[in-house]
Amino acid sequence: MKNIPIILMGCGGVGRQLLQHIVSCRTLHANKGIHLRVVGVCDSKMFLVTPDVLSTEFDDAFLMDICKTKFDRLSLEQCIDSGKCEASSYAESKRKLADIAARIGYVLVDCSASSETIEVITQTLNLGCCAVLANKKPLTCSMEEFDKLFLQPRRIRHESTVGAGLPIITSLNRITSSGDEVASIIGSLSGTLGYVMSEVENGKPFSEVVKAAKDLGYTEPDPRDDLSGMDVARKGLILARLLGQRIDMNTIKIESLYPNNMGPSMMTLEDFLANGLPLLDNDIQEKVKKASLNEKVLRYVCILQNSMCMIGIHEVPKDSALGRLKGSDNVVEIYSRCYEKPLVIQGAGAGNDTTAAGVLADIIDLQDQFP
Numbered sequence: 001m002k003n004i005p006i007i008l009m010g011c012g013g014v015g016r017q018l019l020q021h022i023v024s025c026r027t028l029h030a031n032k033g034i035h036l037r038v039v040g041v042c043d044s045k046m047f048l049v050t051p052d053v054l055s056t057e058f059d060d061a062f063l064m065d066i067c068k069t070k071f072d073r074l075s076l077e078q079c080i081d082s083g084k085c086e087a088s089s090y091a092e093s094k095r096k097l098a099d100i101a102a103r104i105g106y107v108l109v110d111c112s113a114s115s116e117t118i119e120v121i122t123q124t125l126n127l128g129c130c131a132v133l134a135n136k137k138p139l140t141c142s143m144e145e146f147d148k149l150f151l152q153p154r155r156i157r158h159e160s161t162v163g164a165g166l167p168i169i170t171s172l173n174r175i176t177s178s179g180d181e182v183a184s185i186i187g188s189l190s191g192t193l194g195y196v197m198s199e200v201e202n203g204k205p206f207s208e209v210v211k212a213a214k215d216l217g218y219t220e221p222d223p224r225d226d227l228s229g230m231d232v233a234r235k236g237l238i239l240a241r242l243l244g245q246r247i248d249m250n251t252i253k254i255e256s257l258y259p260n261n262m263g264p265s266m267m268t269l270e271d272f273l274a275n276g277l278p279l280l281d282n283d284i285q286e287k288v289k290k291a292s293l294n295e296k297v298l299r300y301v302c303i304l305q306n307s308m309c310m311i312g313i314h315e316v317p318k319d320s321a322l323g324r325l326k327g328s329d330n331v332v333e334i335y336s337r338c339y340e341k342p343l344v345i346q347g348a349g350a351g352n353d354t355t356a357a358g359v360l361a362d363i364i365d366l367q368d369q370f371p
Ligand SMILES: NC(=O)c1ccc[n+]([C@@H]2O[C@H](COP(=O)([O-])OP(=O)(O)OC[C@H]3O[C@@H](n4cnc5c(N)ncnc54)[C@H](OP(=O)(O)O)[C@@H]3O)[C@@H](O)[C@H]2O)c1
Pocket: 009, 010, 011, 012, 013, 014, 015, 042, 043, 044, 045, 070, 110, 111, 112, 113, 114, 116, 117, 134, 135, 136, 137, 160, 161, 163, 164, 349, 350, 351, 352, 355
């Protein structure tokens, strides 16, 4: 049986779902000759490690305790009493991880939403271990730090950072490694904005669609976090860098769907929803009408072409994969020599379940790194 030791950073919606997937896939993995051995878990404050990383692991009952504790919004501290682990403060995790790496090879899984984790991820990779990321932030830092993460590309995976579980990065890597040149990529990479843009197409006012999306739980608590385009820009930057563009966040042109004077520092959320948002209706409606005159529809997309990366509203043909998009799916069209008619990847691009499934598949994909 091949043993893959795992250390999980972040026990939010995705991290907990990953632990549940690991437990429910025990038989499936055993049939493939693999055993995933969770030896450490941390949140933003605490780092729990099994007493002896060489020979022990967190058992499934303890993993489910951790999930329940974090679901109840308690600290991992609550789990210390069980006697099944050693605890240290988050501040010590860097040193702890180095100690562990000296004893065993492991996969560090980043399901946090922090930009701070880049330091321990880089350390982990330098010490010969592996990393799997659902967290986009370490990949959108400076080019210099990004390069350090990919010194050993066989030991890092991050499929879930773009389009959650959809095989977008895997597909791109397969296309580029076979010498097929990618000419352009155009994608709707935000479920929220995909929903909003397809709804305004039917004549509904932008403000009402955004409020409906918020009520459906499609948006962040403050929808401006979606409307700013920043999350799409992070995904765009990751794809751009995979294609070899050596660019930073500040070189990307990002069109925000609300003006600066309606930003969180200028307007409360309530004021924005009640008074700011409706002021944007006319402009979007004009653009929708203008596009439909040419059999086109508006989509909020990331466009990668000619070493450029642009994020914003774009007219696409009604009769294209992007144009037919309804609801909260992600859609990515990849154009290359082999795919003059684009390769289209479409499906749910968010959700704890699919995101965690993508992370789990990445971990299994690293199995050859373990004896
Ligand atoms: N949910 C999705 O659909 C989706 C899709 C694709 C990618 N992602 C990405 O997946 C990641 C996780 O998402 P989520 O929804 O599970 O987030 P979340 O619910 O906010 O959970 C974040 C977790 O990370 C922990 N954390 C924060 N800072 C940390 C640090 N410096 N080191 C270690 N742990 C830290 C938090 O600890 P506390 O519990 O102590 O606060 C929390 O347990 C995010 O980066 C997100 O962008 C999510």
